[in-house]
Amino acid sequence: MDFTIPDEYRQLTESARRFRETELMPLEQQFLRDGAFSPELRTELEHKARRHGLWALDVPEEYGGQGVGTLGACLVAEELFKHPAMLQLGGSPEPILYSCTDEQKKRYLYPTIEEGLRSCYAFTEPDTGSDFAAVRTTAVRRGEGWVLNGTKTFISDVERAGFCIVFATTDPALGAKGITCFLVDIGTAGFEVSRPIPTMGDAWEPYELTFRDCEVGDEQRLGPVNGAWKLAADQLTHGRAKIAAFQLGIAQRCLDLAVDWAKERRTWGKPLASRQAIQWMIADSAVELDAARLLVYRAAWMADAGEDIHHAAYAAKLYATEMAQRVTDRSLQIFGGLGYSRELPIQSFYRQVRVWRIGHGTSEIHRWMIARKLLGLGSGD
Incomplete structure (x- = not known):
């Protein structure tokens, strides 16, 4: 496998970063206090994201979308999920809706893409x-x-x-x-x-x-x-790749916070960064995050190349969700009591990542399907 991130995707990710910093970060303390954004605020933020060019990203151009593909959508999701509100963008229908009849597309698919019907x-x-x-x-x-x-x-x-x-x-x-x-x-x-x-x-x-x-x-x-079995299986596979991408942003934000704190915080006259225990937590987190990123990017790249990604999506989601749980836990430990407080987003990330080891198939289901494919006991999809 040989792939690079196209320049247009880098520019798109930069737009997502600017949107996160200008529109989401000023609201972070409000989110940490309330634990949620209202449905009205989420809709407002989605339309602000649209003005940043973040709308219908992975929708094929023939349907009026930007056609950036799975990799582009995963890169943007990774950037946005550095904020605990975990905002998802508008204009992107569930993949299953592309199987609609022409009349159903008029009623459901196109309004989702054009108007933000959910x-x-x-x-x-x-x-x-x-x-x-x-x-x-x-x-x-x-x-x-x-x-x-x-x-x-x-x-x-x-x-x-x-x-x-x-x-x-x-x-x-x-x-x-x-x-x-x-x-x-x-x-x-x-x-x-x-x-x-x-x-x-x-x-x-x-x-x-x-x-x-x-x-x-x-x-x-x-x-x-x-005939819905195949529709659902394809839908879940697409969702697993995106969920895996969510974990990259979560883990990166927590690791960045932990690294900065380790340099700043002093104990017994020395910065935390000088302590070997802290260094190993940071090193393990960085290595695991890099490994997860490669698995996610590979699955997304394969999807855009038209390859079957059932097996790759299982592996990416399994590893990325468990990685994010470990990284958020280590980051919270490095901060100590402050990390447990609602003043920082780490505690929110820590609680939120737990559901992704369950949703769209549990980690145990993923391991089972991966093993079945390798052992020749079934297709693994």
């Missing part, structure tokens, strides 16, 4: 996460449409969503290959946002969703009947 992605249920075959939400034919019943949990971005991408079983006997995808508008009769789910992290408040005799037309079906 969606939420509802797969996880109380009794299933990574196991596609265990989905219990049902979609049953009724006349020309479908009736959905079931519960989804830990669903992100509900508070600003205009519609929900819902996975339901249409043929339980087929297991994972009996799942169908539907686009359900927020406010549809029988579709209820049941409750928010409090978590230990900042910036992320997932929700529980309930479907009780929720009727949708067949025009709301995305893709073929019983």
